[in-house]
Amino acid sequence: MLSFHAPLPLSLYIHFPWCVRKCPYCDFNSHEAPGTIPEAAYVDALLADLQQELPAVWGRPIQSIFIGGGTPSLMSPEGLERLLSQLRALLGFPPQIEITLEANPGTVEQQRFAEFRAAGVNRLSIGIQSFDGEKLRALGRIHGRAEALRAAEAAHGAGFDNFNLDLMFGLPGQEEAQALADLRQAIALAPAHISWYQLTIEPNTAFAHAPPVVPEDEVLWVMQEHGQETLAAAGYVQYEVSAYAREGARCRHNLNYWQFGDYLGIGPGAHGKITLPAEGRVVRSWKQRHPQKYLDTAGSGAVVAGRRELGREDLALEFMMNALRLREGFDSRLFQEHTGMPLTVVSRPLERAQELGLLEWQPLRIVPTERGRNYLNELLQLFMPEE
Ligand SMILES: C[S@@+](CC[C@H](N)C(=O)[O-])C[C@H]1O[C@@H](n2cnc3c(N)ncnc32)[C@H](O)[C@@H]1O
Numbered sequence: 001m002l003s004f005h006a007p008l009p010l011s012l013y014i015h016f017p018w019c020v021r022k023c024p025y026c027d028f029n030s031h032e033a034p035g036t037i038p039e040a041a042y043v044d045a046l047l048a049d050l051q052q053e054l055p056a057v058w059g060r061p062i063q064s065i066f067i068g069g070g071t072p073s074l075m076s077p078e079g080l081e082r083l084l085s086q087l088r089a090l091l092g093f094p095p096q097i098e099i100t101l102e103a104n105p106g107t108v109e110q111q112r113f114a115e116f117r118a119a120g121v122n123r124l125s126i127g128i129q130s131f132d133g134e135k136l137r138a139l140g141r142i143h144g145r146a147e148a149l150r151a152a153e154a155a156h157g158a159g160f161d162n163f164n165l166d167l168m169f170g171l172p173g174q175e176e177a178q179a180l181a182d183l184r185q186a187i188a189l190a191p192a193h194i195s196w197y198q199l200t201i202e203p204n205t206a207f208a209h210a211p212p213v214v215p216e217d218e219v220l221w222v223m224q225e226h227g228q229e230t231l232a233a234a235g236y237v238q239y240e241v242s243a244y245a246r247e248g249a250r251c252r253h254n255l256n257y258w259q260f261g262d263y264l265g266i267g268p269g270a271h272g273k274i275t276l277p278a279e280g281r282v283v284r285s286w287k288q289r290h291p292q293k294y295l296d297t298a299g300s301g302a303v304v305a306g307r308r309e310l311g312r313e314d315l316a317l318e319f320m321m322n323a324l325r326l327r328e329g330f331d332s333r334l335f336q337e338h339t340g341m342p343l344t345v346v347s348r349p350l351e352r353a354q355e356l357g358l359l360e361w362q363p364l365r366i367v368p369t370e371r372g373r374n375y376l377n378e379l380l381q382l383f384m385p386e387e
C-alpha cells in the first residue's frame, strides 16, 4: 500500500469552455460561444460539481484556484463574483490563496479587470501570443497589437501587480528578430511573469489540416537561446520549460502540478488528481468534455466521464514527467511525500540518467542537467515501465 505522511497541497482548476472564436492552433477544450453563454446555469453546474467532490478533500485548504479555458474573461463580473463568493463559503479560502483568471485581450478593458479584482481574482494570465499584427492575423486571433498593449496597461491600471503574459514563438514565417521584439515588448510592459511557449502543431486543429510554414529547428534553437538570454537579462528567471518569473512571482498553481500535488478539476473536461491517504490510493478523474453534456449531468454521478486509480509505475512516471520540467529539479523527499513510495523504487533509472549526464542526483536534490532539459523525452523514457 502507498504510504502518505502528510496531506498534499491542494489546488482547484475551473474550466471555462467558450471563446469568441476558435484559434486554428488550439487543441484546448474550447468552443466558439453560442449567441448567449448560459452563464448562470454554468455557475450552478460548477458549484454542483464541486459539492460532489468535497467529501474526498474534507478539511484540506485550497492553496490556489486557476480559472482557465477557453476564455474565462468572457464571464460577467457578476457571474464571477457569485462563483467566487460561493466557493469561499464552501471551501474557506486561506489568506494567501492565489486566484488566477485567464484573459483574452480582445475581451477586456480596465473597468472589467477592476471588477474581476474586486470579486477576488488576484492574478491575471493574459493571452497575448504576439504583438505583431500580421502574426496575430496568421494565428486567427480576435485582437491586434493595440488591444494586446491595452490589456497589459489595463491590468496595471486595475491594480494587478501580479499578472502573466502568454507569448508564443516559432510562429508562421517568424524570424528571430521578430520573436525577440515580441519578448522585448512584453518586458517593457513589466509583467511579473512571462510564459513563452514554442508553437506546436497539434493533431485535430485547423493548423494540422493546413500546416503553416514555421521556422526550421536550427532557427528555433537559436531563437530560444537568445530569448532565454533576453528574459534573464531583464530579471525573469526561468523555472520551468516555458515559465519565467520575477522574484516571488512564480505561479503557485502551476508549481503544484509540476510538484505533483493534488488538484480538483471542475468544468467541462477538467481533470483532477486526489490522494486518499487512509486508503493508500491516488485517483485521477475527468469530467464530461462537451459543454452541453456537462451542463446536463453536473450534480449527478454522470458528470464524471472517467476515473482511474494510478498504479505504482504510473505514479513514478507521472511524478518525473512533471518534476523534471522544473529547472531547479526537486527536493528528493518530495518523491516519497507525493507518490507514497520510497525514492529507491526509481534508483535504477536515476542512476542511469546520471550516467548519461541527463540529471544530477545530489543528496537532497535531483536536478536535470542542461542536456537533460534539452532531451527531456530521452530522460523520461528511462522512467517508462519495462514491457
Ligand atoms: C488555454 S490557452 C488560454 C488563453 C486564452 N484563451 C487566450 O488564448 O487568450 C493558454 C495558452 O496556451 C498557449 N497555447 C495554446 N495553444 C498552443 C499551441 N498549439 N502551441 C503553443 N502554445 C499554445 C497560448 O499561449 C495560450 O495563451
Ligand code: SF4
Binding pocket: 018, 019, 021, 022, 023, 026, 027, 028, 030, 069, 070, 071, 104, 127
Ligand atoms: S482564445 Fe485561447 S483557448 Fe480560445 S481558441 Fe484561442 S487559444 Fe484556444
